[in-house]
Amino acid sequence: MVLRGKPVEPAGERGASLVDAAYGALKHAIRESVFAPGYQASAGELALRLGMSRTPVHEAALRLQEEGLVRILPKRGILICALAPHDIAEIYEVLIAIEAGAAELSARLPEAARLALAEDLDRATSEMGRALAAGDLAAWGHADEAFHRLLVERCGNGRFARIIQTVNDQSHRARMLTLRLRPRLPASEAEHRDTSDAIRRGLPGLAREAARRHRIRARDELLPLIESVGLRHM
Amino acid sequence: MVLRGKPVEPAGERGASLVDAAYGALKHAIRESVFAPGYQASAGELALRLGMSRTPVHEAALRLQEEGLVRILPKRGILICALAPHDIAEIYEVLIAIEAGAAELSARLPEAARLALAEDLDRATSEMGRALAAGDLAAWGHADEAFHRLLVERCGNGRFARIIQTVNDQSHRARMLTLRLRPRLPASEAEHRDTSDAIRRGLPGLAREAARRHRIRARDELLPLIESVGLRHM
DNA sequence: CCATTGCAGCTTCCATGGAAGCTGTTAGTC
DNA sequence: GACTAACAGCTTCCATGGAAGCTGCAATGG
Numbered sequence: 001m002v003l004r005g006k007p008v009e010p011a012g013e014r015g016a017s018l019v020d021a022a023y024g025a026l027k028h029a030i031r032e033s034v035f036a037p038g039y040q041a042s043a044g045e046l047a048l049r050l051g052m053s054r055t056p057v058h059e060a061a062l063r064l065q066e067e068g069l070v071r072i073l074p075k076r077g078i079l080i081c082a083l084a085p086h087d088i089a090e091i092y093e094v095l096i097a098i099e100a101g102a103a104e105l106s107a108r109l110p111e112a113a114r115l116a117l118a119e120d121l122d123r124a125t126s127e128m129g130r131a132l133a134a135g136d137l138a139a140w141g142h143a144d145e146a147f148h149r150l151l152v153e154r155c156g157n158g159r160f161a162r163i164i165q166t167v168n169d170q171s172h173r174a175r176m177l178t179l180r181l182r183p184r185l186p187a188s189e190a191e192h193r194d195t196s197d198a199i200r201r202g203l204p205g206l207a208r209e210a211a212r213r214h215r216i217r218a219r220d221e222l223l224p225l226i227e228s229v230g231l232r233h234m
Numbered sequence: 235m236v237l238r239g240k241p242v243e244p245a246g247e248r249g250a251s252l253v254d255a256a257y258g259a260l261k262h263a264i265r266e267s268v269f270a271p272g273y274q275a276s277a278g279e280l281a282l283r284l285g286m287s288r289t290p291v292h293e294a295a296l297r298l299q300e301e302g303l304v305r306i307l308p309k310r311g312i313l314i315c316a317l318a319p320h321d322i323a324e325i326y327e328v329l330i331a332i333e334a335g336a337a338e339l340s341a342r343l344p345e346a347a348r349l350a351l352a353e354d355l356d357r358a359t360s361e362m363g364r365a366l367a368a369g370d371l372a373a374w375g376h377a378d379e380a381f382h383r384l385l386v387e388r389c390g391n392g393r394f395a396r397i398i399q400t401v402n403d404q405s406h407r408a409r410m411l412t413l414r415l416r417p418r419l420p421a422s423e424a425e426h427r428d429t430s431d432a433i434r435r436g437l438p439g440l441a442r443e444a445a446r447r448h449r450i451r452a453r454d455e456l457l458p459l460i461e462s463v464g465l466r467h468m
Numbered sequence: 469c470c471a472t473t474g475c476a477g478c479t480t481c482c483a484t485g486g487a488a489g490c491t492g493t494t495a496g497t498c
Numbered sequence: 499g500a501c502t503a504a505c506a507g508c509t510t511c512c513a514t515g516g517a518a519g520c521t522g523c524a525a526t527g528g
Contacts, residue, residue, distance in 0.1 A: 017308070018512070042479060053513045058480080059296055066300040074251070075480050075519045090393045093335055097394075101331035159324045160331075163397055252482070276509060287483045292510080309489045309510050 018052050022060035025050060030069050030080055031172045037082035037233060046078070067166050082233035083174055085226050091167045092219040096212055098163055099148065102155040103195055103211035107204040109156060117154045118200035121147055125192040132185055141179050147192055151211070174226075181225045187217065252286050256294035259284060264303050264314060265406045271316035271467060280312070301400050316467035317408055319460050325401045326453040330446055332397055333382065336389035337429055337445035341438040343390060351388045352434035355381055359426040366419055375413050381426055385445070408460075415459045421451065 026046070029035050047057045061078050064070045071079045106117055124147040131139035152164045191214035198207035260280065263269050281291045295312050298304045305313045340351055358381040365373035386398045425448035432441035 044479080054480090055512055055514090059293065062293055062296055063300060066297060072480080073520090075478090076521080077479060090391050093339065093391050094332075094393050094397070097331045097335035098328075101327055105327065157324045157327050159328050159401070163328070167393070278509080288510090289482050289484090293482095306510080307490090309508090310491080311509060 018056035019059045019063075022046075022050055022052065022056045023063050026057075026060055026064060027069065027169065030064075031169065033173055033176075035080045037080050037173070039080045040073075040077045041080070042077045068170055081170075083170065084233050085223065088171065088174055088226060089219070089223060091171050092215065092223070094163065094167050096215045096219070098160050099151060099215055100208045100212040102152045102157065102160050102164075103199065104204040104208035105155040105157055105160075106151065106199045107202055107207035109154075109199075111202065113154070114199055114202060117150065118196045120150055120154075121192065121196040121199070124150060125189055125196065128192070129189055132189075137179055140185065141175065144188065145175075151195070178222055178226065181229065182222060184221065188214065191217070252290035253293045253297075256280075256284055256286065256290045257297050260291075260294055260298060261303065261403065264298075265403065267407055267410075269314045271314050271407070273314045274307075274311045275314070276311045302404055315404075317404065318467050319457065322405065322408055322460060323453075323457060325405050326449065326457070328397065328401050330449045330453070332394050333385060333449055334442045334446040336386045336391065336394050336398075337433065338438040338442040339389040339391055339394075340385065340433045341436055341441035343388075343433075345436065347388070348433055348436055351384065352430045354384055354388075355426065355430040355433070358384060359423055359430065362426070363423055366423075371413055374419065375409065378422065379409075385429070412456055412460065415463065416456065418455065422448065425451070 035041065043054045043057045043061065046061075047054045050057065061070055061072055065072050068081060070081055073079055106114065109117065124143050127143035128140050128147070131137075131143055148164075152161045155161075191210060194210040195207055195214065198204075198210050260269075269275065277288045277291045277295065280295075281288045284291065295304055295306055299306050302315060304315055307313055340348065343351065358377050361377035362374050362381070365371075365377055382398075386395045389395075425444065428444040429441055429448065432438075432444050
């Protein structure tokens with residue numbers, strides 16, 4: 001067995017279970033492209049890097065496979081999955097459907113929760129504006145991510161949050177790549193305000209349409225870009 | 235270790251892997267209520283029933299936990315998850331959002347695929363009518379299930395199909411229970427026709443709204459029923 | 469030169485046993 | 499009688515080793 005890289009960060013030991021540690025470390029490594037897509041690892045090698053035996057690594061790989069981040073090739077190894085443009089298109093469809101639903105649900109929350117949520121959403125949107133003015137793309141990305149995460153995590157439907165979490169894990173690498181490609185970043189801000197306003201005012205239909213339009217526009221802007229750049233996988 | 239029941243069917247051996255066999259057998263057993271919700275099993279007991287060792291059972295349990303069918307309680311055992319009315323509400327929100335998206339996508343398919351799909355959808359709907367006339371509730375349920383499965387499996391987005399598969403696995407037991415409770419089964423038929431017609435004619439907006447209305451009505455009819463019957467979990 | 473076969477080296481798959489943790493009960497103490 | 503502590507019996511968690519399978523290369527036969 002040959003080690004082809006540096007040891008992977010053991011990732012904070014938060015879950016006390018070795019499986020959780022391996023899961024977190026591997027997921028982090030994949031998200032941050034420590035392992036490039038297409039890389040084929042073996043459980044033994046990863047176990048050595050993480051300082052544990054093969055069993056917890058294998059179980060973590062099963063969880064990651066369930067989420068679509070890796071594929072376990074029987075008797076051959078663990079393959080880091082690549083994303084094709086087609087996958088990005090599918091993922092956007094999921095975002096459109098679920099976030100629209102989440103916005104609608106949010107607009108039906110009790111008034112106090114609605115107002116607090118709209119407040120927090122606006123805070124994230126303002127942060128995007130500041131980051132854009134400062135030319136800080138990374139900060140803009142984080143604030144945008146915060147907005148969308150708030151929307152699904154506070155809408156009251158845990159299954160929505162879970163679904164979004166899964167596709168976000170898959171598409172995180174793509175987002176990092178495309179952040180630099182996108183024109184018209186400012187347009188997002190106005191659409192975010194439309195969404196949070198509708199939530200604040202308790203208008204489910206309007207909130208749903210605003211969230212929907214936002215994601216549809218982003219998709220229609222991004223997909224051609226990806227195709228034109230000729231990214232076959234990422 | 236005490237055996238509290240008959241052996242579980244080994245379930246067809248389709249995957250050649252013991253993990254797949256265990257996964258299929260356990261999932262089937264849960265869906266068909268061989269294991270009641272709240273039942274707490276141990277990996278050792280299940281392994282004995284399935285005629286294999288604890289490892290593949292444990293790995294199957296991990297997959298089932300990822301899908302929300304069981305919870306693995308550290309050092310205590312495998313708990314079959316129960317569904318509360320709140321979960322049914324969440325699941326219906328997912329169905330509303332995803333199936334509406336699937337209907338829209340289906341209406342955007344190339345004409346040949348659209349026509350073939352609409353044809354198959356109508357066949358399932360007709361089967362529902364026949365079953366209802368014959369008073370065969372089980373057959374009605376199967377045909378209804380076929381309609382909704384066709385809709386998401388043929389829309390072209392594999393992630394939609396996967397999400398629906400997951401929530402269906404969770405809610406299958408509830409569906410079996412509530413089939414007997416529902417009034418106005420015939421209403422479903424007309425709404426199914428609305429959806430398939432819009433798909434046939436290639437009208438995405440109409441298809442989306444038809445699918446959406448159908449699931450919303452079913453939810454608004456079903457949830458109060460469940461609450462009134464006082465089902466705490468199922 | 470090309471096709472086939474055999475083999476070496478890798479991998480996962482699965483069984484098994486020891487370690488450690490949780491729960492409920494029982495014995496002991498105030 | 500009420501409360502605490504220890505323990506027995508259960509469980510999962512994790513390490514490890516043997517078995518079996520896949521791949522690519524080298525040797526062999528045409």
